[in-house]
Each structure stands twice: as structure tokens, then as C-alpha cells.
Amino acid sequence: MTQIAKTPAPPYYAVIFTSIRNDKENQGYNQMAQAMSALVEQQPGFLGVESARNSDGLGITVSYWDSLDAITSWRDHSAHQVAQEKGREIWYGAYTARICKVEREYSL
């Protein structure tokens, strides 16, 4: 089961990635998602990730990072670049990525 990320006291950074999956190549997508999920956890500055997707195809993945440089390094990682290219060409009907500075956090 996916969990709520345990992040440090702010400030830190977040990438909100909202996407619409089409119905193409589900097996390839799921394999790549698993591979990227394992790889992102090894990246310098990675703090955590949360992900949810509705049955209608809209999904939100939020990854947390200790700096903007860490976000840029992950964006430019060669294996991640391959995944992004396939996402643009095959798997996503649309997406928006938003780079944010987390200023406050509170939890139950």
C-alpha cells in the first residue's frame, strides 16, 4: 500500500505531476512505472513520493526533494529521460508538472 511520505520540516521542494493516462500499452507503462519508482528512491536529495490514480485515468504523483538542483538532476537522468520520452509519445494524453517550494506542513 502506498503511504503518506515522511518529509522533514519545511522548506523543501515538491514536483506535482498530474497526468491523464490513455489506454495504450498498459504493460509497458506499468513496468516502466515500477522501474522509475525503484530508481527515484536512489537519487541524491530524494525525500519521498506519493501517487494516486482514479479509474478514469487522472493521476497525481508528488515527489519531494531537498533542492531544486536535485529535481533538475532527476529530470536529466538518462533512464528517466527515456521514460519521459515514452510518456510524451505513448502513455499520456496530457500532463502538467509543477515545481514548488513547500513552505508549511501539518499532519493528522
Added chain:
Amino acid sequence: MTQIAKTPAPPYYAVIFTSIRNDKENQGYNQMAQAMSALVEQQPGFLGVESARNSDGLGITVSYWDSLDAITSWRDHSAHQVAQEKGREIWYGAYTARICKVEREYSL
């Protein structure tokens, strides 16, 4: 179908609300979620919202705002306060809310 929010050029603000639903009082929860969804769209400074939930209970709702003051006003709205109280007491096993400044955005 839920859509990707059409937000203006950054900077603007986001509230990332990640939660774990328990199995309690689904009908009451769904009614309140619909009521809050209608009400939030009427709030000053509201820019849009995106929401997704996995079948295992983890959900992410991101609302977008033009200022921190708009976020505070929505937090303190009387009807929203009632919803938050029921969320803490009945519907959520856990949640984290993160207040963020969106600095960059890109889309497909």
C-alpha cells in the same frame, strides 16, 4: 471526469492534501466531498483543483490559489471547518497538508 487544472503562469500557491481514507461512513464522506467541491470553486482566489484516489484508500487532492491569504480564508471558512472536523474525527486515518509556492510549470 476530473481534469488537469488550467492554472495561470507561476508564481501561485498550492495545497497538497494527501490522506488515507478509512472505511467509515462512506455516504456521509461522499456527500461532504461533493459539497466542499462545489463550495471551494466559489472562494476568492481559487484557481483550480485536482484529485485522485487509489482503491487502497490513499488520495491526493491539490488545490491552487492566487495567494496565501486565500488559502487561510478557505481553511477558516465555517462550512469547511465543519468538514475538517469530521475528517479528523471520522473519515481519515491520517493526512498531511503541505502549503507550497508553485515556481515553475510545464505541460504536454
